[in-house]
Amino acid sequence: MIKIKDLLQWIEQCAAVIAANRDYLVELDAAIGDADHGANMDRGFQAVLQKLAQDKPSDCGVLLKTVAMTLISTVGGAAGPLYGTFFLQMATKLTGKAEISAEEWAAALEAAVQGVQQRGKAAVGEKTMLDALVPAVVALREALANDKPFAEALQASAQAAEQGMKATIPLVARKGRASYLGERSAGHQDPGATSAYLLLQAAADLWSGRSDSGRKDANKL
Numbered sequence: 135m136i137k138i139k140d141l142l143q144w145i146e147q148c149a150a151v152i153a154a155n156r157d158y159l160v161e162l163d164a165a166i167g168d169a170d171h172g173a174n175m176d177r178g179f180q181a182v183l184q185k186l187a188q189d190k191p192s193d194c195g196v197l198l199k200t201v202a203m204t205l206i207s208t209v210g211g212a213a214g215p216l217y218g219t220f221f222l223q224m225a226t227k228l229t230g231k232a233e234i235s236a237e238e239w240a241a242a243l244e245a246a247v248q249g250v251q252q253r254g255k256a257a258v259g260e261k262t263m264l265d266a267l268v269p270a271v272v273a274l275r276e277a278l279a280n281d282k283p284f285a286e287a288l289q290a291s292a293q294a295a296e297q298g299m300k301a302t303i304p305l306v307a308r309k310g311r312a313s314y315l316g317e318r319s320a321g322h323q324d325p326g327a328t329s330a331y332l333l334l335q336a337a338a339d340l341w342s343g344r345s346d347s348g349r350k351d352a353n354k355l
Contacts, residue, residue, distance in 0.1 A: 137233045140341065141194050142186065145201055147336040149179035155332060162325040166312035171213060171325040178209035178217070195229030198222070212310055213326065216250055216263065223249035236284040243291075244271050258298075260308035261319065263326035270295035270334050285342030292338035295331040302327045 152159075152175045159172030182204045191197035198221045206218030227242040228234055234242070247267045256262045258269075273294035277287035302324035310326075312319045 135233045135235060136194075136239060136341065138191065138194050138197060141197055141234075142191070144337050144340055145179075145182060145186065145197070147340050148333050149183050151332045151336045152176050152179050152329065155328075159325050159329055162323055162328055165322040166307060166319045167310070167325060168211060170211060171329065174210045174213055175217075175329055178205045178214065181205075181208040193229065194231045194234055195225045195227075198225035198228060201225075212254070213329075216254055216326070219249045219253040220246045236278055236287065239284075240271070240274050240278055240287075243274065247271050256308070259305065261302050261305040261312060261324045261327075262307075262310065263324070263330040265302045265305070265324065266295040266298040266327040266330040266334070269298040270330075285338075288338040288342050292331070292335040295334045299323065299327040299331040 152172075156172040156176040159175060160169055161172075163169050163171035182201050185200055185204045186197070189200060191200060202218045202221035202225060205221065206214050208214070209217060223246040224242040227245045228238065231238070247264070247270075250267065251257070251264060254262060254264070256264050258264055270291045274287050274291035277290045278284075282290070300323065303322065304320055305324075306317055307319035307324070312322075312324070
């Protein structure tokens with residue numbers, strides 16, 4: 135079971151891994167976007183940490199809603215609304231729960247990804263964060279359906295996200311700022327898919343007993 139303290143540790147780990155990869159995310163975004171994804175995400179998660187230090191969440195849903203609303207108000211560009219939607223949909227699934235099962239985590243993640251799809255009007259193959267998120271949910275569901283241990287399912291989910299992230303490199307962007315570049319957007323890894331992968335890898339590392347995600351640079355994988 136994932137307790138509220140575990141969920142809080144995940145958010146703290148997310149903040150750490152985004153901070154560690156801030157410059158790399160900026161570099162990725164400079165190639166096909168506004169060169170601010172890393173700075174925006176880092177600012178948002180640092181604001182989240184400050185907010186959570188002031189307001190102790192009473193349950194998993196309240197915690198994730200706090201994350202969502204803070205990101206929406208502090209992260210610029212498309213990432214704010216999209217990641218805000220991601221965490222808000224997770225919060226809706228987990229409202230009132232002090233601890234959650236592997237199945238509940240999968241259901242919350244699935245709802246989060248569906249929310250991002252609806253908000254961004256995007257699909258897999260369009261060079262967005264969904265290229266990492268959708269395969270991650272599929273892998274997680276398959277692993278749990280095959281009675282794999284939760285730790286193993288989390289790692290499978292993160293690995294699928296990593297593969298999806300790398301698969302964005304040859305794609306031509308169809309959504310967002312990168313789409314303005316047309317064919318020139320091919321050959322570059324999508325920054326949104328990269329940050330999405332980092333968050334899922336943080337959960338896998340934390341909850342499967344590993345502790346290296348905060349020091350892991352996505353460009354070194």
